[in-house]
């Protein structure tokens with residue numbers, strides 16, 4: 001006899017029908033009756049582990065992660081039409097430098113849309129055309145770009161409502177989704193509870209999770225097999241890290257090197273357990289015990305963190321475990337796999353090169369909640385170069401004004417931010433880059449405004 005799992009509240013970040021995915025068991029089976037094919041869950045002795053549950057869901061006939069051949073070409077055409085830029089193409093073709101009337105623009109050699117984001121948006125476009133007569137939801141912003149998300153809303157894609165509680169935990173309300181609906185999972189992925197719930201509901205799932213994010217989830221599976229706690233370098237309330245943590249049995253999220261040092265110090269010298277639990281109350285698996293769960297660790301990361309910091313955190317834990325257990329025992333207490341995404345790495349490397357170009361200022365274009373974009377801003381800030389982070393061209397002007405997000409996350413306004421001449425008295429040298437969720441067209445819109453401001457400023461000088 002089959003029945004649905006009993007209900008109890010999941011422990012992290014979900015608020016849909018009080019669904020507890022951990023009750024899903026090995027005894028479930030799939031029926032294949034054409035469109036009505038769905039997973040049926042049964043009460044059984046042996047619960048599925050998280051990897052098995054994910055695999056089962058991904059094998060469902062209603063789970064699509066490759067897109068739709070019949071709408072692919074049309075979606076590609078739309079992407080090019082809406083997001084590409086002739087100006088940036090010209091910049092790339094002229095050694096990433098363009099001079100216009102006393103303003104020299106230097107474009108980072110790697111910038112903008114990464115292939116994971118491009119793929120996710122293309123899949124969403126394909127899904128909209130493939131299921132033209134169906135209601136389509138997305139469980140989160142598809143990517144961290146306000147204009148792209150607005151574009152999806154204009155196409156009739158609904159965003160699952162979410163609220164943030166007083167502890168900063170995010171809760172989604174999936175109750176409005178019907179079995180006949182289509183649900184898109186964004187590039188950052190979705191939690192295992194969400195995936196299980198949607199699979200159980202029987203709706204069509206279009207998974208745009210970036211393969212680099214899935215690679216991190218695979219690393220967590222390896223940690224579990226090695227009986228290690230996953231140390232995740234990331235922000236505990238970032239969508240990707242919430243999803244990633246949901247695939248780990250035992251985990252601790254550290255946001256930076258300073259938090260990693262605190263944990264390593266605890267591993268070596270012990271400390272105030274209550275203070276530890278308080279500090280990481282939102283950033284650890286249920287029932288986490290630092291005395292029991294830090295004997296063996298594996299490193300994973302949110303794909304968009306600073307690569308140098310992730311590497312330093314990995315080294316720190318490795319050294320700590322070596323000190324505690326000795327070099328011959330290290331392999332039993334520490335595992336690491338390289339899970340830093342290439343696109344993040346390339347954009348950070350290109351930014352490090354750009355800041356060496358004797359610049360007067362830097363413009364960074366990208367969503368204000370985009371982690372990879374804010375790390376590009378940090379690199380410029382650390383070099384002492386004035387840096388302006390905008391999410392859309394509308395932040396620039398009218399006149400020589402700008403509204404931007406500073407390195408501390410505060411919205412600032414500046415007048416006369418674009419100088420008339422460079423610091424050496426000649427051309428103004430403006431560095432430009434954009435985050436992995438930013439289409440080229442949006443950077444072009446920003447540059448068009450900047451060229452206009454500069455031309456007006458020059459004409460004032462001339463008068």
Ligand code: SF4
Nearest residue numbers: 114116210212303341
């Ligand atoms: S930044 Fe990396 S992990 Fe994130 S979507 Fe792009 S390719 Fe994927």
